Amino acid sequence: MSGVEKRFGGVVALGGVDLELRSGEVHALLGENGAGKSTLMKVLSGAITPDGGECRLRGELYAPTGPVEALESGVAMIYQELNLAPELSVGQNILLGREPRGAFGWIDSAEAEEKVSRALAALGGGELSADSLVRDLGPGQRQLVEIARALVEEAQVIVLDEPTSSLSAEDTERLFDVVRTLTKRGVAVIYISHFLEEVRQIGERFTVLRDGVTVGSGVVSETSMDELVTLMAGRSLDEFYPHVPHEAGEVLLELDELSGEKLPRRASLSLRRGEILGIAGLVGAGRTELMRALFALDPVRSGEVRIGGELASAKSPRARLEQGVGLLSEDRKGEGLALDLDLATNVTLSHMSPCSSWGWIHPAQRAAAVKPWIERLGIRCTGPSQRTGDLSGGNQQKVALARLLHHDVDVLLLDEPTRGVDVAAKVEVYRVIGELAAAGKAVLIVSSYLPELFGICDRLCVMHRGVLGAQRLVSDWTEAEVMTEATRGAEVVKA
DSSP, rough: EEEEEEEEEEEEEEEOOOOOOOOOOOEEEOOOTTHHHHHHHHHTSSOOOOOOOEEEEEEOOOOOOOOHHHHHTTTTOOOOOOOOTSSSBBHHHHHHHHOOOOOGBBOOHHHHHHHHHHHHTTOOOOOTTTSSBGGGGGGHHHHHHHEEEEEHHHOEEEEETTTTTTHHHHHHHHHHHHHHHHHHOOEEEEEOOOOHHHHHHHHHHEEEEEETTTEEEGGGGSOHHHHHHHHHHHSSSSSSSOOOOOOSSSEEEEEEEEEEEOOOBBEEEEEETOOOEEEEOTTTSSSSHHHHTTTTSSSSEEEEEETTTEEESSSHHHHHHHEEEEESSOIIIIIITTSBBOOOOOOHTTOOGGGETTTEEEHHHHHHHHHHHHHHHHHHSSSSTTTGGGOOOEEEEEEEEHHHHHHHSSSSEEEEETTOHHHHHHHHHHHHHHHHHHHTOOEEOSSSSSSHHHHOOOOHHHTTTTTEOOEEGGGGGHHHHEEEEHHHHHHHHHH
């Protein structure tokens, strides 16, 4: 790709990007949210047409008119938000829209079965059954189904956009094994990730975009983490986990033997003002279910919730918000944001009173109320009136966080708060969390990224199969101890 350009109205998304991809390599595409990575990959996959520059595939001029033509040319894009039909089988999903036809237009079952078997075999393992329903698969297995779809068309270029954002450590390793298997067969993989540790583990070469232009490229093993971060951010980040002094006060939130319909099974904790408490655990352990039950999104079967020492039952999220408890959902696309509405509406949606009177909303006041959050969180947008769905994933995450800050709740339930957020933006989010604790807010955070929990939390507990273990100071844990308890449970570890 040479000198690729793309504008959306007056916004320059790509200002002349160069990218060279070699057969059989994993090429990491890096950059902050809004740097142009997704736009560039949409050009490559035929989803959008560039305004300038050119692309060549295997030496030939390449200008697909759409994703189907790109796929037929051997280029497949696998987005962060997977596009699968959960009620269909693995085999049906793999061939969906590309079923082989025989006489009179009927599906050729024998050829279909052969294509599916060949695609699954190319993944290097036999864990997926063509007859299994996608709804019954875990996140890692669903990711493999998407890759198998690309292999049906014998794709030679596969783009993986934040492929591990919802995966456990075990699923991530399985994905890496599949990627290595594909590259040995000559498939070229473009790997987009904000986890630089993953990039160093799986990537061979890299290209960094910043503000829509290529600012650097090279060999991953010959480039330090600090150099990569400096290229991405345009500046050196002196402190990845900024320390904002804060001190724990009185207990604000207490859970006593809380259980949901299925998960959590048993959860007790105490959270103080001015404290950041982290919950670690494997995907599926019940951490998200705990947050949802606490925020009254899911029913509670038994147990008690106390806020400020008072019993605090709630039948709806609105009731919890009125009690001073707010949730940042891990599923920003499905339930965290109204993507078709503008940024200002999303930020103020749960708390309109500062910008309304007598039931009327004042647009100017609303825009004025939102602008400080745009600046504080560094949201890359054209302004408060921009459609939220047009923002990059990381900037959408910041909008979801801004709504909690605007609502000014006392207890913040943050479920994977930095998912899909770039390195520099993570630092700002960590700083904001520290400032919230310093202001007397109580923060409960779920994260699958252990360095994050160790870097920002005061205390830490581990959930295993729906049971929440005891809280301990972060200094009393090691990462190995956390993983041991996450996989075996506190009772077994103590025994």
